Amino acid sequence: MKISARNVLSGKVIAIVCGPVTTEVTLEIAPGVQIVSTITSSSAESLKLSEGSNAYAVIKASSVMVGTD
Structure with missing residues (x-):
């Protein structure tokens, strides 16, 4: 995965709270x-x-995105 954001932190998913529109x-x-x-x-x-x-x-400006390989 190559992206322009410089702050990429790997981790383990420890909780997921699903909603109808957002999780x-x-x-x-x-x-x-x-x-x-x-x-x-x-x-x-x-x-x-x-x-x-x-x-x-993946942290860029005020956004935090989640990605997987």
Whole structure:
């Protein structure tokens, strides 16, 4: 994965709260350090996110996006 954002943090999905439009995803990027992102529910579904899976927090300006390999 190549992107222009310089801040890419790998982590493990530790919580997913699904809603009809948005889904809240919590990543643990280090022991006791968590990042929470709200993404569209369709994006969460297409990324096939699940608790325990690995993902990335991609931070650029005020946005936090989640991606997988």
